[in-house]
Amino acid sequence: MSNAISSFPLTLKQCRVITEIMRKGTEKEASASLNFSQPSVSRALSQAEQALKVSIFTRGWSGAEPTSEGEIVISSCNSILQSIAKTERQLQQNVKVLLKLKAYVEWRHLMIIEAVVHVGSASVAAQTLGMTQPAVSKTLKEVENMVQQPLFLRARRGLVPQTAAKQLASLFLRISPVAHSLLPSIQSLPNELTGRLSVGMLSFSCQDIVPIAFASIFKQHSGIRLQAMQGPYHMLANALRQGEIDCFLGLMRKGPIHPELIETPLLRAQYTLIARADHPVHTSAKTLNDLTNERWIVARHGTPIREYFEGLFHSIDNKPPIQALEMLTFASSEELVIHSDAIALLFYDDWNINQLNPRLKQIPITLPNAECTIGITRHRERQSTIIQTFIEELTLTIQDKLASTQL
Incomplete structure (x- = not known):
């Protein structure tokens, strides 16, 4: 599981931080908007830049401004987060309680749900992902708390995915290619002058x-x-x-x-x-x-x-x-x-x-x-x-x- 997660160049938290810095212009304003500490925001941005081996922002006239590479990163982050927000809106129609998916979901949540939907069993999904079954069950419970509705029903032959699980599995299949294409997109920038x-x-x-x-x-x-x-x-x-x-x-x-x-x-x-x-x-x-x-x-x-x-x-x-x-x-x-x-x-x-x-x-x-x-x-x-x-x-x-x- 750790190897599968590490294949994603950015965590979803880092995507949220990068997008919010772009929207607000400063790490301080982004931290207030996300309800994170400013050191946490700075650390997430620094880790993202280290993972991608690029500078995402530079200091500008009106605050943080994206570099040429940063423009690609921000575009990918926006695409991923907008897909998550769209799925949350769909799930919100089924419940009255305000959902917390877009604020807290991470790759491991979506990856595990997609695996369980695919194989129909928590134990088989755990083996496939290199995890224990209790860890898979705990993760499913975390996501159910985020979406406030059941993900699977138990049946004689395994777990039957409900609408919410199917939507989250579909979400994972849509956004994971966007994340995996990020590094190749940065590396394929033209060999010419770049920057601001x-x-x-x-x-x-x-x-x-x-x-x-x-x-x-x-x-x-x-x-x-x-x-x-x-x-x-x-x-x-x-x-x-x-x-x-x-x-x-x-x-x-x-x-x-x-x-x-x-x-x-x-x-x-x-x-x-x-x-x-x-x-x-x-x-x-x-x-x-x-x-x-x-x-x-x-x-x-x-x-x-x-x-x-x-x-x-x-x-x-x-x-x-x-x-x-x-x-x-x-x-x-x-x-x-x-x-x-x-x-x-x-x-x-x-x-x-x-x-x-x-x-x-x-x-x-x-x-x-x-x-x-x-x-x-x-x-x-x-x-x-x-x-x-x-x-x-x-x-x-x-x-x-x-x-x-x-x-």
Whole structure:
């Protein structure tokens, strides 16, 4: 029996733990949901990873995130547990007491029931499985307590399986191949780049080039798990330091705020004043002084755009407008400009300014020192082939963009 059970790469408890960590995002939340201690959850996950010889989760932006191998494991666990839950729902129709099958059943329970159904005898099943008859009888009693209904009736020629036993035996025959196919599925992963590429994007930055680079990587390396999320600089920098993301893109500062981070420039851009295409400011405003009483849309405090915005007005001995409206995304800022009398300070590369929405127009005022740089920030000690591949795809995407502006 022990050899038969050990042939399963994961216990059903481990399947429950893995699935719940995926659902809840952390081992702590999973332990509360399962009513297990956190050390028990951590131990079950560690034992599962040792048995499979893979990492199932990695630390991510929103908690535990599956690796490429982890995706296969989670899919198998979900399939197994959903089949158990379906059988429990079927059995629940026969009794009023809440059943406990999906919470407590293990492989040995299902294996023994299937063996008894198959041979019609507890003693013969015990011999087949290398167990004692009392151990088989005890296990049958455990399952009867889980499902609250008889499994077998005694007859002259042996044990006659009831509906519950037949359903549980059928369940075992359905889910055991799923479990046994897990290791071959992991081993058959393509011999190519696998793992996670988690990219952060600063507000207003790179929303157009990252998806193009992702699409190219996905075509070439389907085993890579791609993620992109947006956030402010300090949040992304801390996420990068903690290994929750692999890199982030956006306007470069005067240098990273942490010594373990490094920046690489990718694309030149320039700060630009934008207003609705029919806004009177296009003809009435000649200098920055003419814009002091306008309503403004700018990025949040602490960003290079906001610092430049405030520096513009200090340069003409004027206080920055206090009625500035902060927006977090490029698209929402442009949309708000279109539907209001506000003007915006944004930044565009050559391609994006040429593709400007026709309902928008650049205000013809020359800004001082308007050049800026979009770059990628990485961790000095956590370089990888995946990150380098991403940088290469970004570079090609940028080259294609700039080449199209010259046609």
